[in-house]
Amino acid sequence: MEKKIVELKNVTRILSEEVIPVTLVKDISFSIKTGEFVAITGPSGSGKSSLMYLIGLLDSPSEGRVFIDGIDTTNVSDAILGKIRLEKIGFVFQFHFLLQEFSALENIMLPMRKLAQLKPKEMHERAEMLLENFGLKNAGYKKPGQLSGGERQRVAIARAMANDPLIILADEPSGNLDTKNADIVFKLFEKLVGEQNKTVITVTHDNALAARAHRQIHLVDGKLGA
Amino acid sequence: MSMTLSIALAYLRERKRQSVLSILGVMMGVAFFVGISGLMQGMHTYFIEKLVDVAPHVKILDEYREPQIQPVFTFYNADITELRGIKPKEELRGIRQAEKIVAALQIKAGIKVTPTLNGQVFLRYGGKDVSSTLVGIDPETERMASNLERDMVEGNLNNLLTNSSGIIVGKDLANKLSLRMGAKLSVISPAGIIKKMKVVGIFESGLSAVDSGTSYAILKKAQILQEREDVINQINIRMRNVDEAPELAREIENQYGYRTESWQETFANIFQFFVVQNAIMYSTVTAILLVAGFGIYNTISASVNEKTHDIAILKSMGFSQNDISLIFLYQGVIVGLIGSVLGCLMGNLLLDVLASVDIKMKGETLVSFEGFPVYRSNWLYVAGSLMAFTSASVSAYIPARKAASYNPVEIIRGAS
Numbered sequence: 001m002e003k004k005i006v007e008l009k010n011v012t013r014i015l016s017e018e019v020i021p022v023t024l025v026k027d028i029s030f031s032i033k034t035g036e037f038v039a040i041t042g043p044s045g046s047g048k049s050s051l052m053y054l055i056g057l058l059d060s061p062s063e064g065r066v067f068i069d070g071i072d073t074t075n076v077s078d079a080i081l082g083k084i085r086l087e088k089i090g091f092v093f094q095f096h097f098l099l100q101e102f103s104a105l106e107n108i109m110l111p112m113r114k115l116a117q118l119k120p121k122e123m124h125e126r127a128e129m130l131l132e133n134f135g136l137k138n139a140g141y142k143k144p145g146q147l148s149g150g151e152r153q154r155v156a157i158a159r160a161m162a163n164d165p166l167i168i169l170a171d172e173p174s175g176n177l178d179t180k181n182a183d184i185v186f187k188l189f190e191k192l193v194g195e196q197n198k199t200v201i202t203v204t205h206d207n208a209l210a211a212r213a214h215r216q217i218h219l220v221d222g223k224l225g226a
Numbered sequence: 227m228s229m230t231l232s233i234a235l236a237y238l239r240e241r242k243r244q245s246v247l248s249i250l251g252v253m254m255g256v257a258f259f260v261g262i263s264g265l266m267q268g269m270h271t272y273f274i275e276k277l278v279d280v281a282p283h284v285k286i287l288d289e290y291r292e293p294q295i296q297p298v299f300t301f302y303n304a305d306i307t308e309l310r311g312i313k314p315k316e317e318l319r320g321i322r323q324a325e326k327i328v329a330a331l332q333i334k335a336g337i338k339v340t341p342t343l344n345g346q347v348f349l350r351y352g353g354k355d356v357s358s359t360l361v362g363i364d365p366e367t368e369r370m371a372s373n374l375e376r377d378m379v380e381g382n383l384n385n386l387l388t389n390s391s392g393i394i395v396g397k398d399l400a401n402k403l404s405l406r407m408g409a410k411l412s413v414i415s416p417a418g419i420i421k422k423m424k425v426v427g428i429f430e431s432g433l434s435a436v437d438s439g440t441s442y443a444i445l446k447k448a449q450i451l452q453e454r455e456d457v458i459n460q461i462n463i464r465m466r467n468v469d470e471a472p473e474l475a476r477e478i479e480n481q482y483g484y485r486t487e488s489w490q491e492t493f494a495n496i497f498q499f500f501v502v503q504n505a506i507m508y509s510t511v512t513a514i515l516l517v518a519g520f521g522i523y524n525t526i527s528a529s530v531n532e533k534t535h536d537i538a539i540l541k542s543m544g545f546s547q548n549d550i551s552l553i554f555l556y557q558g559v560i561v562g563l564i565g566s567v568l569g570c571l572m573g574n575l576l577l578d579v580l581a582s583v584d585i586k587m588k589g590e591t592l593v594s595f596e597g598f599p600v601y602r603s604n605w606l607y608v609a610g611s612l613m614a615f616t617s618a619s620v621s622a623y624i625p626a627r628k629a630a631s632y633n634p635v636e637i638i639r640g641a642s
Contacts, residue, residue: 049639078546082541082545083544085544086543086544087544091542097536097539110229110543111543113229114229114549171638
């Protein structure tokens with residue numbers, strides 16, 4: 001039986017510090033198995049991104065529990081959450097969020113250097129390997145400003161893969177891309193799931209792309225929809 | 227190199243102009259700290275050296291610190307007894323049994339003693355009157371107990387022995403009256419006695435107050451002029467170890483009862499003035515460093531605001547709050563370090579320039595010197611650097627903490 005890599009139990013997130021408390025997601029429970037490709041869909045404001053931040057441990061639920069790779073992340077210190085993110089989760093956002101001062105190669109090496117498990121030479125080799133896999137062989141020494149939008153997003157995915165995480169979380173990864181580049185990004189995700197048995201969870205409002213996932217989690221007003 | 231440090235360096239390199247300006251600010255602060263305090267300390271040290279060199283280290287005066295107790299109070303409690311109409315006794319002022327005191331002190335090791343009679347006189351020459359403190363001295367003991375012999379520009383102390391009407395005047399005093407060696411002038415005392423005296427020597431101590439107001443004659447002559455036969459009103463003591471002066475002064479005062487001043491006490495007002503001067507100087511220089519700190523705060527705050535996306539992605543990757551704040555704190559630390567090192571070099575240069583300035587301070591100043599006396603000590607560099615470094619680090623720490631507290635979710639929401 002396949003392992004539950006992500007599990008949510010009755011997760012609710014309320015922004016209570018606002019004047020009128022805002023409920024972002026309400027009483028959500030589901031689980032995702034290793035090697036699944038899941039798309040979170042729904043209209044804007046339905047809580048897709050909020051749900052993803054909860055899965056990615058960037059935000060903590062007001063109620064309920066989030067399990068990552070079997071670990072209960074309730075009441076865990078910020079430092080431990082950071083460590084879980086560093087080792088098990090790779091993020092891709094709509095905006096590439098590459099550090100402008102560093103080359104593509106250095107950007108990919110940042111999470112590796114933070115984790116500090118490989119020798120500098122091995123980090124370099126792994127970063128080059130990732131770039132090559134993503135069709136960016138010649139982009140290594142270019143700064144983000146010298147790359148096209150599609151290339152930048154692929155570097156961002158390569159960076160998310162830097163520490164060989166179990167889960168890739170993507171928040172509208174194709175939101176800023178044209179159809180061709182969006183297709184390239186999704187092909188990469190399919191490849192990661194198919195060849196490396198990674199779990200990919202992506203937020204998208206593009207139904208055509210969402211249809212390529214194994215499963216869709218549809219949100220309406222912060223609740224699981226039909 | 228640690229990753230946070232390399233990110234900090236990359237950020238500094240990216241904002242070259244601001245980084246250079248921040249470093250320049252710190253550099254200026256440290257350089258001025260070193261330069262100005264070096265100059266000020268140099269002046270103070272030089273001045274004190276001059277004072278110690280010229281003035282007696284301890285002087286016994288013919289007065290008492292406290293008025294003597296009225297006999298009635300020795301029998302009746304002063305709280306319940308009142309005495310009215312007290313008049314000061316018209317006594318011949320002077321140190322009683324001065325010869326005995328001198329003789330007793332002379333046998334002590336490490337000190338030289340000379341008895342003098344100090345009194346105000348007018349020197350009249352060529353239609354000009356200038357007041358002067360005429361010091362009656364014994365050339366034999368004076369020679370041992372002061373640097374007068376060394377400071378003679380013309381003539382020598384022995385001339386006072388060979389010519390009982392001889393007078394030695396300070397250089398500025400001589401200039402004021404256009405006196406030359408051999409000039410005959412009238413010396414008029416408050417007692418109304420006028421004597422013709424002949425200039426047999428001119429001295430220059432470097433202390434303007436002394437050079438423009440003091441003259442020396444043989445003790446006997448001074449006593450005759452002041453109508454105070456056999457009176458000594460000041461005993462000067464020179465010590466090998468000048469730091470022990472207050473102790474010796476206290477000891478003598480306790481023993482003989484006469485008010486005895488160490489040079490530290492005599493010049494206490496000048497030292498107080500130095501303290502005020504130092505306070506003004508250090509607050510000015512510290513203000514420069516503070517302003518440099520504001521500059522750094524500004525630059526790093528701007529950097530934090532500009533790099534919110536980087537902060538968000540680094541945090542989502544798993545960078546801790548500490549890592550994030552280190553990135554920005556390092557920037558301040560690096561600016562502080564480079565600025566301090568450059569500042570020390572520039573401060574050193576500044577002191578070199580000041581020391582070599584061809585300036586002559588003469589006449590209406592406290593002391594005369596040629597070229598600024600500067601004080602160099604590692605302490606100055608260490609203190610300047612430490613202050614600059616602290617200022618830079620604290621200035622960076624505030625925005626760094628803010629950066630660390632950013633919530634990545636809010637930034638990412640704002641960006642997309």
